[in-house]
Amino acid sequence: MAKLKDLVMEPEHLSPGHRLCPGCGVPAFMRLALHMAGKNNVVVCGATGCLEVSSTIFPYTAWNCSFIHNAFENAAATMSGVETAYRALSKRGKVKAPYKFLAFGGDGGTYDIGLQSLSGAMERGHNMVYVCYDNEAYQNTGNQRSSSTPMGSNTTTTPVGKNSYGRKGFRKDLTGILIAHHIPYVAQATVDNWKDMMRKFERAFEVEGPAFINVLAPCVPGWKYDEKLTIEISRLAAKTCFWPAFEVDNGKWKLNYKPKEKLPVEEFLKPQGRFRHLFRPENRHVIDMLQAEVDERWADIVARCETSPS
Amino acid sequence: MPELLALTGNDAVAYAMKQINPDVVAAYPITPQTSLMQKFADYVADGEVDTELVLVESEHSAMSATLGSQAAGARSMTATSACGLALMWEILGITSAYRLPVVMPVVNRALSGPINIQGDHSDTMGARDCGWIQIFSENAQEAYENTLQAIRIAEHPDVLTPIMVTLDGFIISHGLETVKVYDDAPVKKFLRDYQARYTLLDPSKPLTLGALDFSDYYFEHKVSQLQGMLKSPQVILDVGKEFYKTFDGDCCYGFYEAHEMKDAEMAVIVLGSTAGATRMVVDDLRSRGVAAGMIKIRSYRPFPYDEIARELANVKAVAVLDRSIAYGADGGPVHGDVRAALYGKHPVPVMSNYIYGLGGKPIDMEHIMGVFDDLKESIVKGHPKRRVGYINLKEGNTPSLVG
Numbered sequence: 240m241a242k243l244k245d246l247v248m249e250p251e252h253l254s255p256g257h258r259l260c261p262g263c264g265v266p267a268f269m270r271l272a273l274h275m276a277g278k279n280n281v282v283v284c285g286a287t288g289c290l291e292v293s294s295t296i297f298p299y300t301a302w303n304c305s306f307i308h309n310a311f312e313n314a315a316a317t318m319s320g321v322e323t324a325y326r327a328l329s330k331r332g333k334v335k336a337p338y339k340f341l342a343f344g345g346d347g348g349t350y351d352i353g354l355q356s357l358s359g360a361m362e363r364g365h366n367m368v369y370v371c372y373d374n375e376a377y378q379n380t381g382n383q384r385s386s387s388t389p390m391g392s393n394t395t396t397t398p399v400g401k402n403s404y405g406r407k408g409f410r411k412d413l414t415g416i417l418i419a420h421h422i423p424y425v426a427q428a429t430v431d432n433w434k435d436m437m438r439k440f441e442r443a444f445e446v447e448g449p450a451f452i453n454v455l456a457p458c459v460p461g462w463k464y465d466e467k468l469t470i471e472i473s474r475l476a477a478k479t480c481f482w483p484a485f486e487v488d489n490g491k492w493k494l495n496y497k498p499k500e501k502l503p504v505e506e507f508l509k510p511q512g513r514f515r516h517l518f519r520p521e522n523r524h525v526i527d528m529l530q531a532e533v534d535e536r537w538a539d540i541v542a543r544c545e546t547s548p549s
Numbered sequence: 550m551p552e553l554l555a556l557t558g559n560d561a562v563a564y565a566m567k568q569i570n571p572d573v574v575a576a577y578p579i580t581p582q583t584s585l586m587q588k589f590a591d592y593v594a595d596g597e598v599d600t601e602l603v604l605v606e607s608e609h610s611a612m613s614a615t616l617g618s619q620a621a622g623a624r625s626m627t628a629t630s631a632c633g634l635a636l637m638w639e640i641l642g643i644t645s646a647y648r649l650p651v652v653m654p655v656v657n658r659a660l661s662g663p664i665n666i667q668g669d670h671s672d673t674m675g676a677r678d679c680g681w682i683q684i685f686s687e688n689a690q691e692a693y694e695n696t697l698q699a700i701r702i703a704e705h706p707d708v709l710t711p712i713m714v715t716l717d718g719f720i721i722s723h724g725l726e727t728v729k730v731y732d733d734a735p736v737k738k739f740l741r742d743y744q745a746r747y748t749l750l751d752p753s754k755p756l757t758l759g760a761l762d763f764s765d766y767y768f769e770h771k772v773s774q775l776q777g778m779l780k781s782p783q784v785i786l787d788v789g790k791e792f793y794k795t796f797d798g799d800c801c802y803g804f805y806e807a808h809e810m811k812d813a814e815m816a817v818i819v820l821g822s823t824a825g826a827t828r829m830v831v832d833d834l835r836s837r838g839v840a841a842g843m844i845k846i847r848s849y850r851p852f853p854y855d856e857i858a859r860e861l862a863n864v865k866a867v868a869v870l871d872r873s874i875a876y877g878a879d880g881g882p883v884h885g886d887v888r889a890a891l892y893g894k895h896p897v898p899v900m901s902n903y904i905y906g907l908g909g910k911p912i913d914m915e916h917i918m919g920v921f922d923d924l925k926e927s928i929v930k931g932h933p934k935r936r937v938g939y940i941n942l943k944e945g946n947t948p949s950l951v952g
């Protein structure tokens with residue numbers, strides 16, 4: 240794998256000057272991710288959302304590679320067309336350069352409104368990488384709840400009130416849904432672990448067929464924390480096992496990070512304003528439920544990785 | 550040599566697509582379009598085309614994938630009907646805004662609800678303002694020829710606007726007709742090779758497509774998009790003329806067909822397959838010395854306002870036949886356009902509007918004869934017998950019935 244110090248000398252596909260918030264976890268990992276396409280040309284397709292609107296305000300664009308935005312729910316379908324065109328035009332000798340394809344969406348554009356389009360594109364086997372930057376709510380429109388929003392989160396559509404402790408119920412297991420598609424490569428990653436991130440995108444671009452990576456992307460205004468804490472909060476998501484870093488490579492499960500000491504989920508919740516109310520005594524049961532959910536999912540992933548044939 | 554084949558409308562369009570051999574086609578089933586794509590899938594399976602066929606999971610994705618592939622420089626097509634077109638609606642406007650010359654056959658079918666699979670024009674009328682050119686076909690022959698011409702019109706550098714080629718569900722799509730198909734070589738030459746000016750797949754010129762416009766650019770971009778539509782009439786005529794010259798065809802190649810309009814006192818304006826029955830009624834009336842005429846509109850968007858007004862300059866009474874309802878408007882959508890065409894012209898004919906054929910309700914020559922009877926009466930009275938009539942409705946369902 241290429242070394243980070245070499246990569247920083249390479250031309251960037253996503254350039255500075257975009258209008259994402261200071262401290263946003265998304266551009267940091269996206270730049271790295273695109274480096275992993277190596278010497279190939281890249282086409283990026285973005286679903287409507289923070290990264291898309293902040294990187295392409297006409298007449299400017301932060302993309303040095305080709306970039307297409309179509310709508311909110313169809314990044315995967317749109318990219319399936321681009322990728323098919325690439326195959327068709329290569330076959331007919333009209334395109335000669337090598338290309339890789341990366342589509343992205345936020346959790347709203349992926350877990351919710353874009354799920355069908357994503358499922359279809361993955362099932363059809365298009366040679367593309369789809370990355371979900373999961374900031375756990377519709378952030379571009381102001382922190383509304385999505386099906387990725389964790390239990391208890393204070394969002395603008397699940398506000399905390401006399402009769403509400405925030406979002407009820409548990410998040411959807413999107414990564415699990417993608418694993419059930421039996422595509423060549425599925426992974427989860429956190430933005431603090433750049434080495435793991437690089438390796439995953441390198442692998443995702445390398446496999447023949449679809450790859451899906453779900454990246455937990457802390458959001459300063461939505462999660463309400465000090466902007467210098469993005470990496471720290473991401474690390475806490477890994478250390479508490481709230482967001483396990485693992486991969487399923489051609490059916491083989493592998494745990495990529497196991498904390499020496501698994502921290503209680505409170506450690507991840509504490510620095511974030513969206514969970515502040517959970518620390519009131521009457522909401523203790525919500526933290527307990529969250530902890531039980533985290534434990535159950537972690538145990539399941541660990542068990543699958545341990546029993547996966549090598 | 551052209552060949553005469555027994556083809557349904559869907560087969561005729563699929564035959565055109567075989568000759569086009571697009572780089573990419575996205576397909577999703579919906580009645581009555583389904584057999585069109587099934588036929589095309591046969592061509593793929595038999596190696597008669599080397600198109601990449603993408604079998605998407607919805608029409609929303611069909612249009613999205615078609616947009617993506619056209620943006621990547623591939624000649625791309627899809628086809629649909631009714632609910633499928635409605636599901637595409639969001640992406641229709643994005644495709645036209647990105648100036649992508651996609652050609653899409655639409656097999657007209659009634660929009661739900663209630664769910665109904667038969668032909669009317671409510672689907673394409675609902676997509677009327679999405680920035681697509683809309684070309685209507687009277688029969689399988691026209692559906693075949695319009696599909697071929699649409700490629701050239703859409704891809705013309707002055708136009709770069711997507712096109713819907715419509716054919717009436719079942720009546721054309723499933724009716725078996727004798728269709729004259731032209732030889733592959735001249736068709737291929739007529740179609741030309743497609744070379745997009747901007748594509749996502751040019752390594753020397755990376756492209757950002759679909760940027761966010763604020764109020765400082767959005768309006769300007771929409772007006773710039775409009776230029777393609779405004780320049781399309783000349784291209785529609787030029788391509789039609791070239792097609793006619795190349796293939797010696799006998800379809801309608803302009804914006805509309807004027808049948809017996811020269812000295813007509815009364816006229817019916819119609820779109821699609823109903824033009825066939827209307828023409829026969831006109832011929833029957835003419836044989837009895839009645840000065841009847843018909844205008845069949847081929848290019849509904851862009852709409853030939855000035856030309857229609859000119860055709861109607863000496864007509865005393867006109868009836869517009871609409872195969873859809875425009876709720877809350879003054880009659881159907883075509884009626885509104887014809888009225889707009891006549892604004893400021895003197896003298897104007899007495900005008901009436903007839904809604905017909907919704908959800909596949911039959912319309913036959915007797916009904917159309919009834920419309921001409923009404924027009925006759927209107928001329929005598931100097932005002933329309935009916936402002937808006939409904940053809941062939943069961944008794945008791947509406948205040949004013951015809952036929």
Ligand SMILES: Cc1ncc(C[n+]2csc(CCOP(=O)(O)OP(=O)(O)O)c2C)c(N)n1
Pocket residue numbers: 287288289290311312344345346347348349374376377378379380385
């Ligand atoms: C069909 C459709 N519905 C709703 C919207 C409004 N919308 C635009 S961006 C957005 C939120 C996106 O949320 P997410 O996918 O989580 O990405 P993020 O904003 O967090 O980056 C919404 C609701 C839209 N553009 N299109």
